Amino acid sequence: MIPFSYYMLGSAFLFCIGLAIALTKRSAIVALMGVELMLNAANVNLVAFSHRDPSFGEGTAFSIFVIVIAAAEVCVALALIIRLFQHFRSVDLHKVNTLKEE
Amino acid sequence: MNFLETITSITLLSPLIGALILFFRKENLYSDKIATTLIGLSVIGNLCVFYYTWNYSPIVLQDEWFLLGQHSFKATLKIDQLSSMLLTMVSIVSLFVHIFSSAYMQGDPKYKKYFTLLGLFTFSMFGVLVSDNLIMLYLFWELVGFCSYMLIGFWREKNEAVKAAKKAFVLNRIGDAGFMVAIITLYSTFGTVSIEALSTEVDQLQILPLYIVGIGVTMAAMGKSAQLPLSVWLPDAMQGPTPVSALIHAATMVAAGIYLLARCFFVLPVEIQLLIGIIGGLTAFLGAFSALSQNDIKRILAYSTISQLGYMMIGIGVGDPEASVFHLTTHAFFKAGLFLGAGSIIHSMHQVSCDICKGFDPQDIRWMGNLKQYMPKTFIGFSVCLAGLMGLPFTSGFLSKDAILSSLLVKASTGSWEWIFLALLGFTAAAFTAFYSIRLLYQVFFGKLGIANHKVCKDCLVLPKEVNVRMTMPVIVLGTFTLWFFYALSPFETSHTWLQNGLSLATVDTGSVHTLGLFLSIGVVALGAGGAYLIYFKDAFASLKKQLKSSSLHKLSYNFAYLDKGYKLGVKTTLFTANKLENIPHADEYFVGVTIHTSEFVRGFDDKVVDFFVKLFAVVNVVFGHMLAWFDKVIVDGVVTLLTKVLSIFGDVFRKPQGERTQSMIAWSIFLLLIMVLVLWFI
Known part of the structure; x- marks a missing residue:
């Protein structure tokens, strides 16, 4: 039986890794991966809470919803990245800054 | 409409219905029977109404009449003891006049027209007696005058009859003008023309309007009830058929004036x-x-x-x-x-x-x-x-x-x-x-x-x-x-007969001088x-009689104190003056000259004085407009611009440190989010 705090620490760790990737990597695809990691850290949290207090039985079902929606979101995000590439001929996030004020 | 109101309406309208039926019929046959039957119906109805109002309460029928601005006028029929007693009296007298006329007027070619007018006359008198709204009363008042005019001049092939009718009409108009002034004054002072409302609102302190009203109402009564000096029409009204004289003298025309004064006694x-x-x-x-x-x-x-x-x-x-x-x-x-x-x-x-x-x-x-x-x-x-x-x-x-x-x-x-x-x-x-x-x-x-x-x-x-x-x-x-x-049990009891007691009008205690x-x-x-x-x-005293007959006193009496002559003299003087004026040569040219000079003066006044003021007014308006425009531009617009500037400075303060890159912006948002969570945590 793994203690509950391990789940928490694990998911916090995972979230921080995802955040670091999303904030530091220049490639849009890798940043998207970081976002996915953050999402799954939240999923781990949901399952862990559900496991600890089974009266909230919906936690696992909710995480499955999150996974499905994340898949859909990835589709949209990849499509956006393709359009980005077609427009800028690059997926470097540092170059995608034309909205900023001069 | 309940039973009582139906009875009342039938009672009041049946003379009019009779008049209408006769009006649309062609021949004279049965005219008297139709008219008399309907008046008889009215008599019966009036007796019922009399019984009811005397023993229970006044009957009031009311309906919206017309709207003048915000003020709505109500057509109110109010039958109290006074009205119902006079209604009964009028209808009974009218019934007997009808019966009498059916024999008296027999063979007259205008038999039908005669009864039509009698019915209308009776109806309009009913209207005068039941109207609570003074304007409505005035309408019926005029209708009474008109019917009497038609009936006095009924034999219009007789020159005297036509003259007498005109005389009655003109003299009544003088009184009616007074009545109109009274109504207008009452309305402008108290804002209502309902007698019932007035009787509670009249304030004896507002003395000047009350004098005008009092004189107006008195003039109206003087015209209709033939008081000096307007009484000369009444002797001449004899030119009409005799039953009509009975109706005019007894029940309808002359009673209206006294009724009006008794009704409006509280304003006098x-x-x-x-x-x-x-x-x-x-x-x-x-x-x-x-x-x-x-x-x-x-x-x-x-x-x-x-x-x-x-x-x-x-x-x-x-x-x-x-x-x-x-x-x-x-x-x-x-x-x-x-x-x-x-x-x-x-x-x-x-x-x-x-x-x-x-x-x-x-x-x-x-x-x-x-x-x-x-x-x-x-x-x-x-x-x-x-x-x-x-x-x-x-x-x-x-x-x-x-x-x-x-x-x-x-x-x-x-x-x-x-x-x-x-x-x-x-x-x-x-x-x-x-x-x-x-x-x-x-x-x-x-x-x-x-x-x-x-x-x-x-x-x-x-x-x-x-x-x-x-x-x-x-x-x-x-x-x-x-x-x-019919009126009192004791023939010498003059002050407390049942009629007087039931009327509940103002009275004087006469016990001391009875x-x-x-x-x-x-x-x-x-x-x-x-x-x-x-x-x-x-x-x-045969000699005294003879002496009196040739004296000037007799002449004075015979000619009604020369009132008629006085009127004629007045009219003749006016006509004479007018004629004299016409005979002065070139009198009209003076008038034209005066008129031209007057208009020249008026034109000059218009050009110089009136135009100056109009122009001054326009200039003042333009200056004022410019002032308003300046205020709008500088003050009102300035406040709005200042507000936007302040907002954009705030935006810059928060936006500038976030840098240019997307990821630094996200980092900043997460950082601020964390701060917010911490703040919320510790508060």
Whole structure:
């Protein structure tokens, strides 16, 4: 039986890794991966809470919803990245800054 | 609509329905029967209404009439005791006039039109009696005037009739103008024209409008009720058919004025009451005085009506409208009886004469005489009514006239000279009334038949006959109404008859002078009647009589104090002046010159003065407009711009440190989010 705090620490760790990737990597695809990691850290949290207090039985079902929606979101995000590439001929996030004020 | 309202509507509308039916019919046949039936219906209905209002409560019918601005006018019919009593009186008199007319007017080519007008006349009088809204009352008031105009001038091929009708109409208009002013003043002062609302709102402190209203209403009553100096139309109104005279003199036309004053008594200030009293006193005196010397039977009765109306005005003046209305009612019955009786007499005198008899006048009492023998039924009815007119004890006329005279005595006993003077006039008029009544009685029913003494006429004389039952019956029934027991159990109880008690109008307590009043009125009646009896029946004082007849006093009396002449003189003077003006050469050129100069001056004034002010006004407006524009641009717009600037500075403060890159922006958001969470955590 793994203690509950391990789940928490694990998911916090995972979230921080995802955040670091999303904030530091220049490639849009890798940043998207970081976002996915953050999402799954939240999923781990949901399952862990559900496991600890089974009266909230919906936690696992909710995480499955999150996974499905994340898949859909990835589709949209990849499509956006393709359009980005077609427009800028690059997926470097540092170059995608034309909205900023001069 | 409940049962009572239905009855009331039928009662009030049935004369109008009768008039409409007759109006749309072609032939004369059955006109009298239709009209009489509908009036009879109205009489029955009025008796029911009378019973109801007298025992229970006033009947009120109300409906929205029209909207003037924010003020809605209501057409209100209100039948209280006063209205219902007069309604009953009017309908009963009208019924008898209808019955009488059916015989009197037989064979007239305008038979149908006559009954149409009678119905309309009765209806409009009903309208006057039931309207609570003064504007509505005014409309019916005018309708009464119009119907009387049509009926006085009914025989329009007679020039005199047309003239008399015009005279009545014009003199009534003078009074009506006063009524209109009164209504307008009431509306502008109190904001309402409903009598009921006014009676609670009238504030005796607002004295000036009340004077105007008082004078206006008094003028209206003077016109309709033939008071001096507007009374000259009434004797001439004799040109209409005799039953119409009965209706005008008894029930409809002249009653309207007294009714209006009794209804509006609460607005009359004391000074106006004194004015009414003085007008009434003079009218009573002059009417009775003029009746002394007339030879036309209808003119005698007409002047007696003027005089009796004067008594009613005195009653209003002394603050006893209750007695006035009582006298109005009793007077209506006996005066209608007298006129219908006179109609019968004239009717049968018409048959006496023949073609060769020149100068014969069926209305002249000098041609009559000894009719008691030929027309016994008419004699009975006529003389009972005459007793009422004289004010003999045991008649209704005595009760009501004494009620007025007692109130007058109460006022006079306070010692103010105007009222003493009025009391003198009133009692003298009562003596005169007795005198001319006896004279009339003698000339018509006693003595010798005048026409039989004429050189030419006696050859072709046909003795007068009693008229048919449809003409005698109304006179006798109306004579019955003249007896005291309809009004009071005791024939000497003049102040608390059931009619007076039920009316609940203002009155005067006459207890202190009751006996004195009784003796005085019986005394003056005895004096007048006794004098006349001695002169006419016993032929005493023949030389005095002759002397009086040739004196100027007689002429004054015969010509009604030359009032008519006075009016004519006034009109002639105006016409004369107008003619004189027309005859001055080039008078019109002066007028044109003056007009041109005036217009030149007006034009110059317009150019220089008025235009200057208009231009000044325009300049001021433009300057003001510029000032407003500056204010709008600088102050109002400035505030708005300042607000946007402040907001954009705030935005820069938060936006600038976030850098240019997407990821640094996200980092900043997460950092701020964390700070917010921490802050929320620790608060």
